[in-house]
Amino acid sequence: MAPSPDPAGHDALLSVQSVTMRFGGLAALSEVTFDIRPGEILGLIGPNGAGKTTMFNVMTGVYQATSGEVTFDGTVLRGIDRYKITRLGIARTFQNIRLFPEMTALENVIVGYEAHSQSGVVAAMLHLPVHRREEREGRQRAMDLLRFMGIADRANDAAKNLPYGYQRRLEIARALATNPKLLCLDEPAAGFNPAEKIELMGLIRKIRDQGYTVLLIEHDMNLVMGVTDRIVVLDFGRKIAEGTPTEVRANPAVIAAYLGVDSDAS
Amino acid sequence: MSSAPPMPTEDPDRIASHAGPPTAAAKQVFGQRMAAASATMRRWSDAWARLPTVVRWSLLGLLLVFLYTLPLTKPWPIDTPGTDLAGVLGGTVVPYVVVALGLNVVVGMAGLLDLGYVGFYAVGAYTLGVLTSRHANLPWLLCLPICIVVSMVVGVLLGAPTLRLRGDYLAIVTLGFGEIIRLLAERLDWLGTINGIQGIGPPPNVGPFKFGVLNKNSFFYLGLTVIIVVYFFLKRLENSRVGRAWTAIREDEDAAELMGVPTFRFKLWAFAIGAAVGGLAGMLYAGKAGFINPDGFKINLSILFIAAVVLGGPGNMPGVVIGGIVVSYLPERFRFLNTSRYMWFGIALVIMMIFRPQGLLPRRAHGRTQPPDPPTFEDVKEGDPDLEGGAHGALA
Numbered sequence: 001m002a003p004s005p006d007p008a009g010h011d012a013l014l015s016v017q018s019v020t021m022r023f024g025g026l027a028a029l030s031e032v033t034f035d036i037r038p039g040e041i042l043g044l045i046g047p048n049g050a051g052k053t054t055m056f057n058v059m060t061g062v063y064q065a066t067s068g069e070v071t072f073d074g075t076v077l078r079g080i081d082r083y084k085i086t087r088l089g090i091a092r093t094f095q096n097i098r099l100f101p102e103m104t105a106l107e108n109v110i111v112g113y114e115a116h117s118q119s120g121v122v123a124a125m126l127h128l129p130v131h132r133r134e135e136r137e138g139r140q141r142a143m144d145l146l147r148f149m150g151i152a153d154r155a156n157d158a159a160k161n162l163p164y165g166y167q168r169r170l171e172i173a174r175a176l177a178t179n180p181k182l183l184c185l186d187e188p189a190a191g192f193n194p195a196e197k198i199e200l201m202g203l204i205r206k207i208r209d210q211g212y213t214v215l216l217i218e219h220d221m222n223l224v225m226g227v228t229d230r231i232v233v234l235d236f237g238r239k240i241a242e243g244t245p246t247e248v249r250a251n252p253a254v255i256a257a258y259l260g261v262d263s264d265a266s
Numbered sequence: 267m268s269s270a271p272p273m274p275t276e277d278p279d280r281i282a283s284h285a286g287p288p289t290a291a292a293k294q295v296f297g298q299r300m301a302a303a304s305a306t307m308r309r310w311s312d313a314w315a316r317l318p319t320v321v322r323w324s325l326l327g328l329l330l331v332f333l334y335t336l337p338l339t340k341p342w343p344i345d346t347p348g349t350d351l352a353g354v355l356g357g358t359v360v361p362y363v364v365v366a367l368g369l370n371v372v373v374g375m376a377g378l379l380d381l382g383y384v385g386f387y388a389v390g391a392y393t394l395g396v397l398t399s400r401h402a403n404l405p406w407l408l409c410l411p412i413c414i415v416v417s418m419v420v421g422v423l424l425g426a427p428t429l430r431l432r433g434d435y436l437a438i439v440t441l442g443f444g445e446i447i448r449l450l451a452e453r454l455d456w457l458g459t460i461n462g463i464q465g466i467g468p469p470p471n472v473g474p475f476k477f478g479v480l481n482k483n484s485f486f487y488l489g490l491t492v493i494i495v496v497y498f499f500l501k502r503l504e505n506s507r508v509g510r511a512w513t514a515i516r517e518d519e520d521a522a523e524l525m526g527v528p529t530f531r532f533k534l535w536a537f538a539i540g541a542a543v544g545g546l547a548g549m550l551y552a553g554k555a556g557f558i559n560p561d562g563f564k565i566n567l568s569i570l571f572i573a574a575v576v577l578g579g580p581g582n583m584p585g586v587v588i589g590g591i592v593v594s595y596l597p598e599r600f601r602f603l604n605t606s607r608y609m610w611f612g613i614a615l616v617i618m619m620i621f622r623p624q625g626l627l628p629r630r631a632h633g634r635t636q637p638p639d640p641p642t643f644e645d646v647k648e649g650d651p652d653l654e655g656g657a658h659g660a661l662a
Contacts, residue, residue, distance in 0.1 A: 060524060086526035100523040101515050107635050111514045114507045115526020121535050124506035125499050131506065138507075142638050155637050178526050 011073075013038045013213050014059070014090075014182055019068035021054055021237075027228065028054040029067070029237045040216045041204065043228035043245075046222060047257060050234040052217045055094060056186055059215075060092050061085040070078050073181060089181035093171040093188055101160035105151060105170050109142035110161050112177030117211075145173040149203070163192060168200075169192065176207070183207065184215045189223060202226040225249060233257070273453035285587060298506050303435050307582075333490060348597050356599045359591055361387075361551040362487030366574040366590030367496055367583065368543025373572065374629070375517030376430070379437040382444025385424075385572050386541040388563040389417045389447060390548030392457055393556055398467030400458060406469045406553060415547020418538045425537035429530060432519070442465035444568050452560040459519075462559025466552050477553075485554045492550060493587075495582045496543055501583060503539070510635065512536055576608035577618060577623025 012035035021029040031053045036042050044052050057063045061082040062202055070077045077085060091112070101110050114134075123131040127248060146152040149169040154162055159170060168188060175183055185204070189197040197220070204227055208214050220226045225245040233248060235240040235257040241248050248254055314322070336344070337352035346354050365387060372380045393413045397404045402410075417642045428439045468477035475484040503509055511532045512523035523529045552558050570593055578589020596614075602609045618626075 061334065062524070063519075077569055081528075081529045082523045083526050087523060094521070094526060098518050100517040100521070102629075103510070103513055105633070106637055107510055110635060111510055111522070112525045112529065114510065119506050119507060121503065121539070124503050124508050134507070139635065139637060174525060203503050208639075 011037055013073060015071045016055070016059070017069050017071070019055075019058060019065045021058055021063060022066045027237050029058070029065075030232075032234070032239050033068075033238070034232045034239060034242060036213060036215055037193060038181075038213055039208070040214060040229040041208050043224040043231040044215060044217045044233060044234065045219060045224050046234035049236075050257075051237040052234055053186060054237075056184055056215075057093065057233070060090055060184065061225040065066060065132055076243060078183060082229070083115070086180075087176050089179070090184065091175035091178045091182070093168075093175050093182035094186040095152075095190060097167050097171055099159040099170060099174070099225075101153060103145060104156050105141070105159055105166070105173075106142050106155040106161060108170055109145055109173050109177045110138045113138045113141050113173040113179075115178040118177060142173075142177060145176055146170075148176075149173045168192075169203075172203075172207075174233055176212070180212065182213045182215060184217075186214070186217045187219070189218065189220070197223055198226075211254075219250075276582060285578070288562065298395075302558070305508060309355050330494075331487050334487065337486050343600075346601065348601055349598060351483055352486050354595065355484055356485035356489050357551070357554045359594045360486065360493065361547045361554075362571075363493050363587050363590035364489075364496060364547035365544060366578060366586040366593075367493070367500060368540045368547065370578075370580060370583065370586040371500060371503075371512075371543065372536050372540035373575050374582070374586065375504065376512040376533055378536060380440045380531060380537075380540065381437045381572065382440035382442065382447075383544055384563050384565065385440075385444040385447035385532055385545030386417050386421060386452060387548035387551070387567070388419050388444075389541075389570075390414075390464070390545030391558050391563070392451060392553035393417070394552045395463035395466050396457070400463050401456075403467070406467050411469075411547070413545050413549040414542045415541055415649070417548075418542040420545075421538045421541025422534060423532045424541075429533045429537065433496070433637035437489050441568070444563075444565060446550070447559050448563045448565075449622045450562065458559070460560060461559060462562075464557050466556050466558065468553050468556065479556070489550055489554075491627060496546070497583065497587070500543075502541075506584065508535065510570035518581040521524065558652075573615060577604065577615065577625060579627040582625065582627045583626030585625050585629075622627045 014036040016034050018031045018033050020027060020031055032044075032055065034050075044055060047053050056061065058065050059072075059077070061077060063081060072085075072088060072090060075088060077088075080088075095252065096129045098144065100111065103111070114248060117134050117138075119128065119131040122128070143152060143155060146155050149172060151162075151166045151169050151173070154166060158184070159167065162170065168191075172183075172185065172188060175185075187189055188204070189200050202238050204214060204216065216224065216228060225255055228245060230243065231241075231245055231248045232239060233251070233254050235253075241251045242258060296581060307450075336355060340351050352496050365383070366662070368386075369380065369383050370376050370608055372383070390413045393416045394409050394633075397409045398406065423616050424440070424443050428436060430440060452461075454459055457463070468487060470485075475481070476487075477484050480660060511522070511527050511529075514525070515532060516528055517530055574593040575586050575588040576589070577592060578587065579585030597607050600610065603610060617621060
């Protein structure tokens with residue numbers, strides 16, 4: 001886990017190579033390059049409008065990059081259906097919660113689990129053994145994930161009736177259910193108070209310890225500093241810094257981006 | 267409940283005590299009604315689930331006996347004055363119920379507005395017509411799978427290019443599709459033009475059950491059996507990965523796709539299955555009527571089909587069965603009102619939609635998939651539901 005950049009990307013799980021994303025005349029991302037290494041928690045930070053969520057959307061196939069490419073686990077992510085990208089092993093949560101409101105917490109998670117299901121319409125109609133086995137395993141795995149996230153007591157409640165904190169956790173559980181190699185969290189602590197934020201960061205570390213690689217978007221710098229291994233800083237669609245939290249904190253460009261002007265911070 | 271406000275929403279029990287801004291008042295009343303109705307639904311279905319298995323099966327058995335003997339007993343409030351009850355049930359009600367079940371897959375479960383469903387109904391009916399009368403003389407039983415497959419293929423052909431469209435756009439395209447099918451039947455000599463097709467083959471006689479103009483009871487028995495079989499298979503789909511995928515697509519298509527649901531494939535499946543069931547309904551109708559022409563497949567029929575689903579409660583299978591019965595049976599029951607009966611029917615629909623917009627039996631979208639084992643005491647201890655974002659246990 002050396003902090004030095006690795007441009008060749010040999011050991012990278014996901015590699016972003018000079019990605020540019022234009023919407024009309026506006027370049028939301030210009031020539032952004034960085035790697036995510038297996039097993040790390042990478043923070044993607046920047047002031048509002050820096051292009052963090054756009055980067056996310058390029059990585060998960062919601063947008064097609066104007067130029068440049070994203071390579072995940074040896075596969076170039078271009079022109080691949082979004083659901084297939086999820087099956088390759090990238091899962092995400094949403095900045096503004098997007099659960100399936102009428103489904104129960106358990107069912108939300110099972111939908112994620114079923115990203116890798118083999119059984120289809122015929123198997124379900126005839127109750128074939130593969131269908132029965134997957135039903136059973138899906139429920140079991142979903143329940144385990146709800147327990148892991150500490151929200152199993154409301155497994156049978158409709159997602160829309162869950163408290164806000166539960167909904168945020170449920171999103172993470174649903175993403176984990178797709179069995180990802182890379183878990184992308186888009187401001188998972190939004191709307192949390194400081195104590196809750198700290199708890200969530202502990203949970204993210206726990207998720208990493210289970211063997212997942214985590215990409216974390218957050219604009220609260222202090223928060224990111226505590227949990228991430230490395231940080232990439234975006235500002236106006238450009239990468240302005242990359243390194244360990246300590247390095248990034250000391251970087252004058254980062255300080256300028258966050259405070260607007262040079263500051264006396266050392 | 268597609269009109270549910272964005273999350274986070276409140277507990278249905280709490281909505282009543284919530285005083286929203288005046289602009290939201292109407293929406294709130296609406297929401298209250300929806301919540302109350304679905305809570306009632308939940309209580310009923312929970313009560314049903316709590317009954318001992320023996321009792322449930324006995325009750326279902328009694329219901330079946332009641333239904334199968336309807337043409338013989340002809341109980342007073344149900345019997346249709348002036349027409350034979352068996353004829354009404356077998357010839358009108360049965361196809362509508364099958365249609366409602368099929369359309370419910372598309373509209374209720376997957377949330378795709380299909381305004382041209384009559385097209386599939388026509389495809390099923392005309393396939394039977396072509397194969398048993400106009401161009402061939404195949405047995406009805408052989409035509410059964412052919413009609414289903416042909417309708418299914420037509421469903422896929424319509425769905426493949428159009429299911430990339432969403433909402434209103436899909437509705438417009440399907441509306442056009444229904445008309446195209448009817449116009450083809452009207453123009454193509456091969457399909458009998460405006461004269462239609464006569465002498466369509468009835469189902470084969472089985473023992474005492476004969477299928478002719480005078481054997482109305484047999485058609486009802488056959489139709490009821492088909493309904494039960496279709497219901498059984500669709501229920502299995504609803505309670506499976508497929509049903510969950512449809513619900514996910516209906517609630518948030520983008521999120522579903524990003525969670526690994528192949529949305530296009532499942533929407534196409536919904537269309538194909540809906541089309542197959544619609545074709546089956548058309549085939550039942552044509553086999554009973556023995557005669558079809560393009561006038562029988564006009565656009566207003568599509569609207570009536572949608573009405574059956576919306577009235578019964580989209581996404582609720584018992585609901586849409588009732589919807590199908592109401593839409594087809596009531597106009598026959600009140601035939602004595604003569605020409606004004608459709609006006610009364612329309613008024614009833616409007617009143618119904620004002621006071622019960624969620625349908626007779628509202629959808630119960632969640633809670634079909636039960637956990638492998640109920641939440642344990644430890645789970646409850648771990649996450650305190652009163653503490654937003656609580657669950658300290660998970661971090662220990």
